[in-house]
Amino acid sequence: MTPPITLSDGRKVVVVQDEAAIAAAVCEEFVAAAKANIQAKGAFSVALPGGSIVAALEKLPKDAFDASKVHVFFCNERIGEGKCYKGAMKSLVTPCGIPAEQVYKVGEGAPEEVAKAYEATLKSAPSHVVGRSASGLPQVDLVLLGTGEDGHVCSLHPNKKEIKASGNGTAIIPINEGGKTSITVSLDFICGAKKVVLSAAKAARAPMVLRALRSNSGSYDCPASMVAAADTTWLCDKDSMAAYIEKSVVDPPVESLNSFWDIPGMKPGVLTGGLAWALMRFAKAKNFAMPAVNCTTTSSVNAVLEAGMKLGRPVIIQFSQGGSAFFGGKSLPNKEQQASILGAIAGASYVRAVAPAYGIPVLVHSDHCAKKLLPWFDGMLEYDEYFYSIKGEPLFSSHMLDLSEEPHDENIGICAKYLQRMAKVDLILEMEIGITGGVEDGVDNSGVSNDKLYSTPEEVWQVYETLAPISEKFTIAAAFGNVHGVYKPGNVILRPELLGRFQEHAGKILHRKHPLNFVFHGGSGSEKEKIDEALGHGVVKMNVDTDTQWAYWAGILDFYETNEHFLQGQIGNPNGLDKPNKSYYDPRKWNREAELSMAKRVQESCKDLKNV
Secondary structure (H helix, E strand, O other): OOOOEEOOOOOEEEEEOOHHHHHHHHHHHHHHHHHHHHHHHOOEEEEEOOHHHHHHHHHOOOOOOOHHHEEEEEOEEEOOOOHHHHHHHHHHHHHHOOOHHHEOOOOOOOHHHHHHHHHHHHHHOOOOOOEEOOOOOEEOOEEEEEOOOOOOEOOEOOOOOOHHHOOOOOOEEEEEEOOEEEEEEOHHHHHHOOOEEEEEOOHHHHHHHHHHOOOOOOEOOEHHHHOOOOOEEEEEEOOOOHHHHHOOOOOOOHHHOOOHHHOOOOOOEEOOHHHHHHHHHHHHHOOOOEEEEEOOOHHHHHHHHHHHHHHOOOEEEEEOHHHHHHHHOOOOOOOOOHHHHHHHHHHHHHHHHHHHHHOOEEEEEEOOOOHHHHHHHHHHHHHHHHHHHHHOOOOOOEEEEOOOOOOHHHHHHHHHHHHHHHHOOOOEEEEEEOOOEOEEOOEEOOOOOHHHHEOOHHHHHHHHHHHOOOOOOEEEEEOEOOEOOOOOOOOOOOOOHHHHHHHHHHHHHHOOOOOOOEEEOOOOOOOHHHHHHHHOOOEEEEEEOHHHHHHHHHHHHHHHHHOHHHOOOOEEEOOEEEEEOHHHHOHHHHHHHHHHHHHHHHHHHHHHOOOO
């Protein structure tokens, strides 16, 4: 048995040779949990499924634990058939000598009444047998689960109402499909257990395992992916883990790392794919965010890189559609977004060329893309796919779609369509819901109604529910009163506490703390305390543009005011009418002052975001 793999969300994965080795590992987990709980509190409670998992318990060593202290419950059961009960009696109860009165058989009758009665049975058990979880539901010591090729566990099937009941605070759920009645434990019950062990064997389950083990991206499409008890262990054989291993997933437990340099594979220069995503997760775990600064020239790119180098911290360089056109050259035609596509590719390529020399990790991102600008997005994505075919990674780290002005369902639908394509080349998607007020890059939202400046928990959850089955690599720019620019937004109030509510809503369903990754738009001019509060709610990136634009100009303005008498002509200054002024008007001179001023402002943003 190889050492367990610990995922970034805390789940453990044990990889063994084959299905027989999984069965042996199930027995080991059972014995260890039984001995520990009997010693600690004089009883051990276990919830069992049917099938191969309970059959594996036939190989339990009969004298390894005190069978008289074991209490057996069932994860699911077809009413009137009792298959799970019969399997447990054959493989566990009779061979081990567990008292019959400590085996809690599912009753008969209407499924609603049977479910209610079985939940009452759990709740009425002595507290040292069945405790209470943090949510107040019955808590058993161990839940053993098999997994289906489609990711179902117990009778919780993909996208069915039973799995969607997660977060409702019910332990047992009735099922009536086509006259076939049964009950199943809920996801809330499973996630409230002291320990959960899931098993997955054979190559047919490899796609499911790859999906289920994506950290912090559990969703209804794969119920196994949503199992998130405080102590959750997966038992997989080499065949079921093949796709996961082949993909070389980068998913370190970032909370335990001291520095982003401790992330396996971390390097200076542009990051993409799993490495870029790991850096974002590290930022979230360590309660800081990276400034994402809009750049339009190599000079502004250099200023951002210099700021990061001086602090020894990661930064994000991003290009808007207009900024990309400027980078490529304003004289170029752009009717079909060709100049913006060219400029974005040129800008990203420049960052790739010089960033390693600055000795820091860098993400390259494209900023707001409205529906009318999708040809720009398409052009960048096509080049990412081309670059991936040659280099094995995309040119960019991430792209943003801003379809917030479109109907909510259309916004999410288009984003999902693009994410399916982006996931194939390891790109991160940033999407926006709600509207960021103010004016930026020619987009004027200064007159938008206030209600559109605030997203709702249900809207945010709909985004997660749709995108998580496709890829874990997405961030949400949810609206909480954000406004571009540094002028007063009228009656709008920045409310970062809403991000906390969004996290709470999703976390209740997913049984995870802070499962969402947010982006803070309109960061320029925001109050420091509001920024600080937003960081505590899962913000990993904050856009900065207006403040750095001013800082760049201020560097030039200060230089001009200081050296005004040397900037009135090519020749002639206070030192003499025939003295040359080239050393003052040389663009390298005043551009450098602009860079220094902008770099200083980027460093300030890093400090505001605790990226120091």
